[in-house]
Amino acid sequence: MRLTFRFCSLAVAVIVGGGDRAQAILNSATDLSSVAVSESQQISHGDEATLEANGFDLAFEVGDVLFATHFNALDGVGNNVGNGQRFTRVPRADLTGATQWATQNRATGANADSCNSCHAEAMSADQVTLFDRFGRPRFKRADGAFITDLSAEDRAGRSHADAVRDPNATANVSQFVERNTPHLFGMGGVQRVAEEVTADLQGVKNSVIADACNAAVGVTKTRNLNSANRARKIDGSLEALNFGSISATRVASGGTACPSDLTRTFTLDTSAVQGVDADLVVRPFQWKGVVGFTRDFTRGASHNELGMQSVEVFGDNVDGDGDGIANEMTIGDQTALAVYMGGQPRPVTTVELSNVGIIAPALPAVQKDAIRRGTQVFNNIGCTSCHKLSLLLSDPTFSEPSLSPFHRDNGTFPAGQAVPAPGAIQFNLTTDISENQIFSASFHFKVADLGNFRKQDNHFLPGFGKTLVDCFGDVKRHNLGSNVAEAINEGSATIPAGTFMTENLWGVGSTAPYLHDGRATTFSEAVLEHTCVLNQPLPGRPGVNCSDRGEAAASADSFRALPASQRGDIEAFANSLVLFKVE
Incomplete structure (x- = not known):
């Protein structure tokens, strides 16, 4: 949901004049100034002091606007790839000129002009029932606006949105890795x-x-x-x-x-530590588990994917990517994006949507039974040893910057500016998420809260009062073996090539393709890719045999041995985990 007001600072990006840097993409700084005569910047910058003074709602809205903005050259989008290019899907570490790709401390891109260019795959409106039989909207948002469509933001990406990365800047295609775009719900x-x-x-x-x-x-x-x-x-x-x-x-x-x-x-x-770095800091983001908090995630993506560099990383008045523009993203911009990511609604299930009438007619009992059986079979074959059904939180308060010293910049940002006080902006994950609040179009009573995280409200079960994060994950890394091992250890030399974070399966029914590089077009493929046949050739890799079956081998073997009926039940379970977000 995007509100109509904006409370932002004036644009602060500046054209850098003179030298090679100004000649990176256009012929000179004069060309950028000429463009500015008839064109305008698209960005509306967030002002840190204003965001802190106004709190979560404003920060979320500014982040929402930034996420959807299609930036242009005057904003500083893209980078000096080389050869006059601003965007590339192929890493160009071979271009080593003074302001070219190899000098910019990047692993990929820039490859898009907006965040939602890649994060765009989720449940579609034709999978739910937003209108009655007379064509009238059935639901309203909290602000009274009719719900007529689902949002196209914050989703996963199809194969065309995969990012090709050269993390070690080798300019050697055999050392490249590919990464499928994840969804951003529930971060x-x-x-x-x-x-x-x-x-x-x-x-x-x-x-x-x-x-x-x-x-x-x-x-x-x-x-x-x-x-x-x-x-x-x-x-x-x-x-x-x-x-x-x-x-x-x-x-x-x-x-x-x-x-x-x-x-x-x-x-x-620390030699017996498993699934986390030796410093015992859980970093839950990216496929290798190397990013610890939403702000680090957003500023990394801003740079690598968009070529929109943050002053907190590259410095004030610095053009770090040779596109002739400095101060592309402010500290306030990254605060807004971090809050926006942290305030995303949780994924839901088709059973939940059916129970509140958003899927109508309701799912038949036979389908609900298949989902229930599939969940049980998924558990029985050992998949929930890593894909835990739900993780519990004691305190649902999200803070930006974090109250955890391990999940924020401490003291100063990478470029030296002062970091805002921990908890400068806070909100409650169980009460304050504004999106996916569904009201009746006719009577304005709340039909469902599909945004806020739920609490364990059953007095007869342990963990009463705790917040449920139904992510189907365990915030750990696991060895998946030879079948998915890559040519390099991306992220850290201490993370083996076949080791990845457990992918949270919430939303999996809306987010094909699967696995870190999008190799699996179906959920069944993804399960089977979790192992290989020992000492047998790996598909598509002549001369390379399976030497490590991985931690999930027993579960993958059990899945392979299931009868068709139980395979179908697991598929029903997976397809029930969806991304739903109203426009």
């Missing part, structure tokens, strides 16, 4: 889970250090890295998320000083 809930799990893991680390520091020299203490009662199982019971174990040893000399007694020292052993 605030995922970040909050990552923050709380990180706090749990840091607590375990501190405890094992205390154990060792209180022990005799030479004694090693070990603790399991658990985030207790974090995941809800199919029977409603709770289980921990486990990230391996961590050990600390009291040593006579060397090592690190004990926090409680600086005369004692210890060493820390």
